[in-house]
Amino acid sequence: xxxxxxxxxxxxxxxxxxxxxxxxxxxxxxxxLPSPSSVLATLWRGIGTGYLWPHLAQTSLEVGLGLLMxxxxxxxxxxxxxxxxxxxxxFMPYLVTSQVVPKLALGPLFIVWFGFGTLPSxxxxxxxxxxxxxENTLTSLKTVDIQRLELxxxxxxxxxxxxxxxxxxxxxxGIMAGLRVAVVLALVGAVVAxxxxxxxxxxxxxxxxxxxxxxxQMFAVLVxxxxxxxxxxxxxxxxxxxxxxxxx
Numbered sequence: 001x002x003x004x005x006x007x008x009x010x011x012x013x014x015x016x017x018x019x020x021x022x023x024x025x026x027x028x029x030x031x032x033l034p035s036p037s038s039v040l041a042t043l044w045r046g047i048g049t050g051y052l053w054p055h056l057a058q059t060s061l062e063v064g065l066g067l068l069m070x071x072x073x074x075x076x077x078x079x080x081x082x083x084x085x086x087x088x089x090x091f092m093p094y095l096v097t098s099q100v101v102p103k104l105a106l107g108p109l110f111i112v113w114f115g116f117g118t119l120p121s122x123x124x125x126x127x128x129x130x131x132x133x134x135e136n137t138l139t140s141l142k143t144v145d146i147q148r149l150e151l152x153x154x155x156x157x158x159x160x161x162x163x164x165x166x167x168x169x170x171x172x173x174g175i176m177a178g179l180r181v182a183v184v185l186a187l188v189g190a191v192v193a194x195x196x197x198x199x200x201x202x203x204x205x206x207x208x209x210x211x212x213x214x215x216x217q218m219f220a221v222l223v224x225x226x227x228x229x230x231x232x233x234x235x236x237x238x239x240x241x242x243x244x245x246x247x248x
Contacts, residue, residue, distance in 0.1 A: 034216040043220035056224060058201040062118060062190040063232070066125025071182055074130045075175070078137025083163070088138075099131045103189065107196030121193035121201070128189035129182035136178025140171030176240040183236050187229045202228075 016036045022028065023035035030038055046052040077095075081088040103124055110120035144167050152162045168175075194203025202221050209217040 031213060031215055034219055038216045039219040039223065042214075042216040043223055046217070046220060052205075052221075052224060055200060055202050055205045055221075056228070058118070058198075059187075059190050059194065059203065059225075060228065062121040062125055062193070062201065063186045063228075065118075065122045066190060067129055067183060067186040069122065070126035070128070070130035070186065071133050071179065073126070074133030074178070074182065075137055077130075078134045078175075079141065079163070081134070082138045082141035082167075083159070095131065095134070098127070103128055104192055104196070107193060110193075111197040116197050116199065120196075121190055121198060124193040125186050125189035129186040132181040132185060133175070133178040136181075137171070137175050140174030140178075141167045143174075144170050172243060173240075176236070176243065179240075180233065180236050183232050184229060187225065187232065191225060 020036050023033060023038075028035075034042075043052075081092065106127075107120070107124065110123060114120045114123065141163075148166060148170070149162070152166050157165070190201070191203035191206075194201040195207060198204040202225050205221050206218055209215075209221065
């Protein structure tokens with residue numbers, strides 16, 4: 001373990017210790033701010049009884065499907081817009097406008113259009129994580145080294161060969177940066193979508209905990225959401241390392 005990681009871990013331990021001590025010393029109500037030990041006990045109970053697992057599975061499913069849909073559309077859309085000035089001029093204003101509309105405001109409409117359940121959450125998740133990957137893909141493919149591009153053209157490489165063997169490998173770091181952002185936003189989108197009209201999922205569980213005034217369970221669910229986000233982010237980093245190594 002490096003010194004930086006050790007210091008980071010110690011900082012976490014200190015924060016949790018101060019939090020636990022303050023909760024006990026000042027007799028802070030668990031309704032306002034539960035102690036870490038109370039949150040941990042609630043989390044352990046939820047895992048042990050199996051109460052959390054269906055909600056975790058539901059949110060993971062929505063994040064996975066939404067990221068697959070939004071990521072695919074974002075990547076393909078970024079390629080199309082980078083290769084066609086006409087398409088970029090026509091569609092880019094609408095794409096930017098679509099991102100200005102608050103996604104939470106679309107939740108009730110999605111429920112009217114698609115009903116309750118998984119589909120509205122998946123669509124909202126896809127809409128949220130679509131734009132970062134599209135924008136990063138577009139920017140990365142448009143900023144390829146001009147000298148290398150001219151070399152490919154001198155060698156009479158086709159448009160497809162230039163895209164596949166030059167632009168995508170050269171723009172891969174930027175594309176993967178967009179994917180990392182999309183992964184984080186996908187989780188946010190799924191949880192926010194569950195706030196609106198879902199009966200299952202980590203976001204819905206937070207709403208239920210709020211209605212029951214169970215603050216410890218709310219914190220426990222937040223811990224699970226954080227852990228899920230960190231795991232997804234680390235998986236994205238591993239994928240980026242693999243792809244960069246493969247292209248090299």
